[in-house]
Amino acid sequence: MRILLDVDTGIDDSLALLYLLAAPEAEIVGIASTAGNVAADRVAANNLAWLDICRAPEIEVALGAAAPLAVPLRTTEDTHGPHGVGYAELPPTTRTLSPRSAAELWVDTVRANPGEITGLCTGPLTNLALALRAEPALPRLLRRLVIMGGAFNHPGNTTPTAEWNIHVDPEAAAEVFDAFSGAPQRPLVCGLDITESIEMLPLHLTRLAERAGSTPVETVGPDDPITFRSATSNPIVRHVTDAVRFYFDFHRSYELGYLAHMHDPFAAAVTLDPALAVTRPATVAVELNGALTRGTTVADWTGMWGREPNADIVVGTDPAEFFIRLIERVGDFAQAVYGEES
Numbered sequence: 167m168r169i170l171l172d173v174d175t176g177i178d179d180s181l182a183l184l185y186l187l188a189a190p191e192a193e194i195v196g197i198a199s200t201a202g203n204v205a206a207d208r209v210a211a212n213n214l215a216w217l218d219i220c221r222a223p224e225i226e227v228a229l230g231a232a233a234p235l236a237v238p239l240r241t242t243e244d245t246h247g248p249h250g251v252g253y254a255e256l257p258p259t260t261r262t263l264s265p266r267s268a269a270e271l272w273v274d275t276v277r278a279n280p281g282e283i284t285g286l287c288t289g290p291l292t293n294l295a296l297a298l299r300a301e302p303a304l305p306r307l308l309r310r311l312v313i314m315g316g317a318f319n320h321p322g323n324t325t326p327t328a329e330w331n332i333h334v335d336p337e338a339a340a341e342v343f344d345a346f347s348g349a350p351q352r353p354l355v356c357g358l359d360i361t362e363s364i365e366m367l368p369l370h371l372t373r374l375a376e377r378a379g380s381t382p383v384e385t386v387g388p389d390d391p392i393t394f395r396s397a398t399s400n401p402i403v404r405h406v407t408d409a410v411r412f413y414f415d416f417h418r419s420y421e422l423g424y425l426a427h428m429h430d431p432f433a434a435a436v437t438l439d440p441a442l443a444v445t446r447p448a449t450v451a452v453e454l455n456g457a458l459t460r461g462t463t464v465a466d467w468t469g470m471w472g473r474e475p476n477a478d479i480v481v482g483t484d485p486a487e488f489f490i491r492l493i494e495r496v497g498d499f500a501q502a503v504y505g506e507e508s
């Protein structure tokens with residue numbers, strides 16, 4: 167499967183990237199760096215750094231637009247840390263950015279490989295919307311699109327009704343859902359109602375370290391001092407532990423428990439294996455004007471608008487199965503990359 171990844175890296179975006187790098191059945195053909203959790207240049211730097219840590223082959227990383235289509239950028243360092251990767255301090259990299267923009271990466275890649283590219287968006291939809299303006303045939307040229315975004319019959323995480331990725335750039339999201347009306351393949355949409363059931367716990371990190379053969383095997387907890395940094399031997403496991411521990415602290419500060427919602431890696435897993443998700447077709451539109459509801463995804467499940475469905479919304483999954491896959495795949499990958507060195 168040839169995947170174009172569009173991310174706002176981001177702690178959970180980082181794990182989505184690792185999940186795909188670890189997947190023998192996936193080839194990442196390019197990474198679009200979208201402004202969202204942190205600024206676009208920081209997203210791009212994080213993507214390049216993760217590729218280095220994973221000793222990945224050359225993968226094109228393109229810089230996205232600095233701001234959403236119609237509103238100023240809002241970032242969320244309180245959720246993802248000062249650099250977007252929690253407490254992790256990713257080493258400097260000598261990898262460089264593509265001369266192409268993220269929108270150009272989308273258009274050129276999909277045009278050159280009609281029917282072959284699966285797009286996975288785990289950030290705001292700014293660059294995909296810009297690409298659609300340049301190439302309106304993109305929905306027909308893509309093999310499939312998977313989106314982490316929206317909240318369906320469920321509260322938002324940014325406003326009472328809106329989810330972060332959609333709320334950062336509602337105009338872009340509206341353009342994307344409109345563009346996929348009548349497309350041969352409906353986008354698969356992973357909304358908060360499902361991704362908030364993907365609860366990562368300290369035990370999952372412990373199992374990841376065990377699976378990777380990383381020592382010492384650590385179990386992080388809410389009483390760890392803020393200055394604690396992982397000392398486990400495998401660099402992938404070490405940086406993931408530092409990143410995710412920040413996400414645990416963030417969720418705990420909102421009284422959600424000492425856990426972290428793994429929105430984006432779940433979308434990556436569904437991209438590779440749609441059978442992990444139960445879906446239901448609906449027509450999705452994005453509210454752009456509501457004084458209280460701007461950025462809300464509205465799903466018409468029963469055809470009240472008289473419009474064809476433009477999304478397959480994920481309505482069910484097996485979180486335990488997801489975590490088995492995450493731990494096995496990323497754990498084995500971490501061990502394979504560093505082997506005896508760690």
Ligand code: BDR
Nearest residue numbers: 176178179288330331429
């Ligand atoms: C989404 O918002 C971001 O903060 C996460 O990376 C995820 O993509 C969840 O609402």
Ligand code: CA
Nearest residue numbers: 176179288289
């Ligand atoms: Ca994200």
